[in-house]
Amino acid sequence: MHMIQVVFMTVMVFFVIVTIHEWGHFYFAKRAGILVREFAIGFGPKLFSIKRGETRYTLRLVPAGGFVRMAGEDPELVEVQTGQTVAVRVKDGVVTRIYLDRLDERSNVVRGEVETIDIERKLKLALNADGVIESFDIHPQALMISKGKETQIAPLDRQFGSKTVGQRALAIVAGPVMNFILAFALFAAYFQMAGVPMENPDKLLIGDIVAGMPASKADIKVGDVIDSINGIKIGADSEKMIGIISKSVNVPLTFTVIRDGKPLTSKITPKKDPDTGVGKLGISAAIPSRPVSFGETFTYAGKAMKNMTILIFGGFKKILIGDFKMDDLGGPLRTAQVTSQIAEQGFTQLTSWVAVLSLYLGIFNLLPVPALDGSRLLFLGLEAVRGRPVDPNRESMVHFIGFAMLMLLMLAVTYNDILRLVRGEH
Structure with missing residues (x-):
């Protein structure tokens, strides 16, 4: 994929998942009769701004999320005093x-x-x-x-705080829910495009080629059928392929693939892996896929949502118990870097990645962390139980502190991303 296309697709990924999240807040706030003052993508200084109806739509400099500013959520108007x-x-x-x-x-x-x-x-x-x-x-x-x-x-009946607990909760939870809906739709689209692995395959395909590794310099492409290595037929036996390559450090191999029905042979020399000491070509094998039916699309999309949710919570658990290193964390720069790498693999793989990001954004925002949607829902839950709202000043202070801490974390991981880029790490 051309570099301009990659950059464009990377920007669009961020724009789509954030916009769909904020649109959820926006739509249900408007349905409840709340005055929405601003619909913003990004934070910081405005790059672009246009007003339509009651709402100003803005694009801001820092691509670290977005927000929907509703009337009554913060001080908005210059007070008019008697005698003025x-x-x-x-x-x-x-x-x-x-x-x-x-x-x-x-x-x-x-x-x-x-x-x-x-x-x-x-x-x-x-x-x-x-x-x-x-x-x-x-x-x-x-x-x-x-x-x-x-x-x-903003008359009182147009302010966020004047609405029922249910209306306010719906306006808040709608953002993450829209991310879940988007993730499900994208997973479904991915399976429609990519299919699913065959149950009893008789061959293997080139699934991925690592840049800078020996295979990247040979005449092989993703999707080629792996036929033989040094004349030994591989069939669907990935262990046989790995075994031959692992034992052939610095030994040239005759690697044959089938493309468009024609055999193509390349001489490739496995490179010694510094961690394991075995030979590596920089390829991964993939099982041939089959198309999915309309009904299977929903089944597989649901399973993908479930499996990724388990993995995401597994990551959160490691953070809570301290079982991680700073290098394990990534911010917007690393996300953009990974997104650009996946975009180079094609639209199908990018669709799956965007689904994962959308699911992650939805789950992350529901965590009971101050300044996130989950924290705001927690305060609404307390209001429902107590029969009266928490002191707005105290709640605002909690969210402000939480937002400041999130920004500090964002700065830390962004700094880490920059160091990783400078060192040339991926």
């Missing part, structure tokens, strides 16, 4: 815009001191304009303008 001078634009007796600065530059507005204002419950505003008290209704989608920035007001 503002200007309002009125249409049909209803305030549509509230200007907090540069008042002399505003045209077609009513200017005055605020007597009373309620932008959450009653949506009412009273202004003292040259000694005359004027009362206005405030439009539920009115905009507040300050320092060149427009912010839509």
